Amino acid sequence: MELWRYIGNRLLQTVVTLLAVLTLMWGMFRLIPGDPTTIFLGSGELPPDALAALRHSWGLDAPLYQQYLDYLRNLLTGNLGVSFYYRRPVLDVLLPMLWNTILLMGVAMVLATVIGVVVGAYLGWKRGQRIETIGSLLVLIPRSLPIFWIGIMLLMVFAYGLGWFPIGGLRTPAFIPETPLQQLPGYDLAQHMFLPVLTSVIYFLSDPLMIMRTSMLEVIEEDFIMFARARGLHERTVRKMARRNAIGPVLTYLAIMVSFAFGGQVLVEVLFSWPGMGSLMVNSVAQRDYPVAQAAFFLMAIITILLNLLIDVLYVFIDPRVHYG
Amino acid sequence: MADVMGALPRRRGWQTPLFIILRSRIGATGVLILVIFTAVALAAPLIAPYDPFQIHRLPDNSVAQLLPPSSQFWLGTTYYGRDVLSQLIFGTRVAMIVGILSAFFITAIGTNVGLFAGYFGGWIDSLLMRITDVVFGIPFLPFAVVLVALLRPSLSNIILTISCLLWRTTARVIRAQVLSLRERPFIKAARMAGASDLRVMYVHILPNVLPMSLLYVSLGIGWAVLAEASLSFLGFGDPSMLSWGEILYQAYLTGSFRSSWWVVVPPGICIALLVASAFMIGREAETIVNPRLRDP
Numbered sequence: 001m002e003l004w005r006y007i008g009n010r011l012l013q014t015v016v017t018l019l020a021v022l023t024l025m026w027g028m029f030r031l032i033p034g035d036p037t038t039i040f041l042g043s044g045e046l047p048p049d050a051l052a053a054l055r056h057s058w059g060l061d062a063p064l065y066q067q068y069l070d071y072l073r074n075l076l077t078g079n080l081g082v083s084f085y086y087r088r089p090v091l092d093v094l095l096p097m098l099w100n101t102i103l104l105m106g107v108a109m110v111l112a113t114v115i116g117v118v119v120g121a122y123l124g125w126k127r128g129q130r131i132e133t134i135g136s137l138l139v140l141i142p143r144s145l146p147i148f149w150i151g152i153m154l155l156m157v158f159a160y161g162l163g164w165f166p167i168g169g170l171r172t173p174a175f176i177p178e179t180p181l182q183q184l185p186g187y188d189l190a191q192h193m194f195l196p197v198l199t200s201v202i203y204f205l206s207d208p209l210m211i212m213r214t215s216m217l218e219v220i221e222e223d224f225i226m227f228a229r230a231r232g233l234h235e236r237t238v239r240k241m242a243r244r245n246a247i248g249p250v251l252t253y254l255a256i257m258v259s260f261a262f263g264g265q266v267l268v269e270v271l272f273s274w275p276g277m278g279s280l281m282v283n284s285v286a287q288r289d290y291p292v293a294q295a296a297f298f299l300m301a302i303i304t305i306l307l308n309l310l311i312d313v314l315y316v317f318i319d320p321r322v323h324y325g
Numbered sequence: 326m327a328d329v330m331g332a333l334p335r336r337r338g339w340q341t342p343l344f345i346i347l348r349s350r351i352g353a354t355g356v357l358i359l360v361i362f363t364a365v366a367l368a369a370p371l372i373a374p375y376d377p378f379q380i381h382r383l384p385d386n387s388v389a390q391l392l393p394p395s396s397q398f399w400l401g402t403t404y405y406g407r408d409v410l411s412q413l414i415f416g417t418r419v420a421m422i423v424g425i426l427s428a429f430f431i432t433a434i435g436t437n438v439g440l441f442a443g444y445f446g447g448w449i450d451s452l453l454m455r456i457t458d459v460v461f462g463i464p465f466l467p468f469a470v471v472l473v474a475l476l477r478p479s480l481s482n483i484i485l486t487i488s489c490l491l492w493r494t495t496a497r498v499i500r501a502q503v504l505s506l507r508e509r510p511f512i513k514a515a516r517m518a519g520a521s522d523l524r525v526m527y528v529h530i531l532p533n534v535l536p537m538s539l540l541y542v543s544l545g546i547g548w549a550v551l552a553e554a555s556l557s558f559l560g561f562g563d564p565s566m567l568s569w570g571e572i573l574y575q576a577y578l579t580g581s582f583r584s585s586w587w588v589v590v591p592p593g594i595c596i597a598l599l600v601a602s603a604f605m606i607g608r609e610a611e612t613i614v615n616p617r618l619r620d621p
Binding site: 141149160297300 | 455458459461462463464465466467468470471472474475547551554555558559560561570573576577582583584586589590592593596597598600601604
């Protein structure tokens with residue numbers, strides 16, 4: 001029962017957070033000097049009465065609180081407005097980009113977490129040995145590097161220098177497979193994904209790895225590990241037991257990872273011209289296409305908040321020792 | 326007497342945080358790098374070989390575009406014929422200003438929020454922590470892009486944006502510390518002796534959470550430098566200022582990074598060194614907060 005009350009509280013908290021972020025964003029986009037109509041029309045001029053009609057049809061002549069309520073109602077019904085630049089509904093522009101982003105980010109995060117857990121557990125297990133010292137120092141280097149710089153270096157060497165990978169984009173236009181390898185389904189996509197995914201993995205890797213290592217160091221001190229050893233279990237079996245017990249903090253960390261993942265994602269997408277939400281948002285802000293920029297930002301915030309909720313709730317089920325409250 | 330009351334011993338001389346950091350090799354390296362960068366930033370006009378915006382020309386009057394490193398231009402020239410080393414030296418100023426000011430604001434806001442929430446508890450705590458939760462729900466870089474673009478890109482807006490958001494971790498950590506300090510006898514004694522809430526908070530509790538704040542000053546410098554570089558790289562940097570991120574942005578925009586390593590490698594290394602030095606100092610500051618981490 002206590003569990004369900006915790007989940008209920010957490011849900012309520014999520015709704016409040018979402019509402020607060022929405023309100024904040026609404027306020028932020030009011031900072032734009034002038035009026036959306038001037039941006040929408042660009043340099044074009046409208047007769048005053050036509051302008052007034054446009055302002056009326058967009059609800060810009062309504063009092064502020066009315067505009068705010070309209071904004072919330074529109075968001076809830078999935079009406080995100082029309083793009084100033086593409087002159088299409090924002091949702092049509094946004095959705096294909098969303099999938100590209102999820103593809104890139106999902107692959108990178110899963111890879112980084114799996115590699116981080118396995119390597120981190122190994123390093124923790126080998127405590128005090130040379131491989132642990134070297135490994136822990138190595139993974140700290142990318143933490144001080146800007147992610148886009150890692151990407152630039154990879155592009156410089158592997159795309160422009162060696163020509164092994166394409167320089168960006170999602171797929172080669174009119175791709176014609178020549179070798180049997182190239183005929184595999186998804187070959188072209190995989191080739192385009194390789195460098196952006198590698199960049200993100202290098203960037204994401206250090207935190208789950210270091211957390212797993214620290215957690216492993218604590219777990220191997222515990223009695224059940226000593227007993228497992230005393231029972232004569234194989235070294236690898238004991239390590240597996242320790243690993244399973246040390247994984248909790250990494251899961252908690254995933255929530256934090258999600259919230260800063262979008263930052264890295266934006267940079268990687270822009271650098272590799274990946275047609276995702278991050279590059280769309282940056283371009284829209286630069287083109288003053290505010291409805292799209294707003295929607296893209298909003299979507300990233302929603303995903304961050306919902307994934308945080310999901311991880312918190314999952315954590316309760318995975319680790320029954322957790323004290324919820 | 327102080328021990329009886331559970332107060333933490335006052336640190337003197339070699340026990341002060343700065344000396345604890347300097348005694349370790351990693352901490353001392355971090356401080357050294359930071360001091361060098363500060364000196365370079367202060368002395369930029371004196372040590373830079375050229376005006377960073379000056380466009381150099383070859384004898385035949387064509388622009389000295391993307392010259393490789395030579396005795397005349399130690400780190401080569403950019404696409405527009407400007408000296409990379411001079412740009413790098415002046416870029417140090419932006420990095421230091423953004424890093425130090427943002428770190429100061431991040432820590433000041435975070436420490437105060439944590440202090441109020443932890444000390445007063447009740448609805449003040451709930452309110453401040455819910456606000457912190459909301460701030461945690463905002464993805465940082467996308468938010469920064471939108472806000473800086475809406476407010477017009479400038480150094481002060483970049484610092485404002487960073488400070489607005491990144492105080493969140495400090496607030497949570499400091500609050501947790503205050504919660505445990507609040508129950509110590511020396512705090513109860515101070516309150517019993519008639520000290521006001523503000524006096525207890527700032528005279529008795531604050532000095533004990535300062536080492537933790539110091540940790541977030543150094544982490545904050547690292548975050549802020551990376552954030553400024555990222556914003557500049559996306560094209561939302563201060564157009565009137567030269568920063569390392571701006572150099573990288575220009576190198577990317579003009580495509581010169583494809584052939585000329587000297588326009589991308591040096592700024593990247595500078596960013597990495599400055600951020601790493603901040604993190605090194607942070608690592609040692611952590612051993613003050615948690616002495617168990619200290620090497621035997």
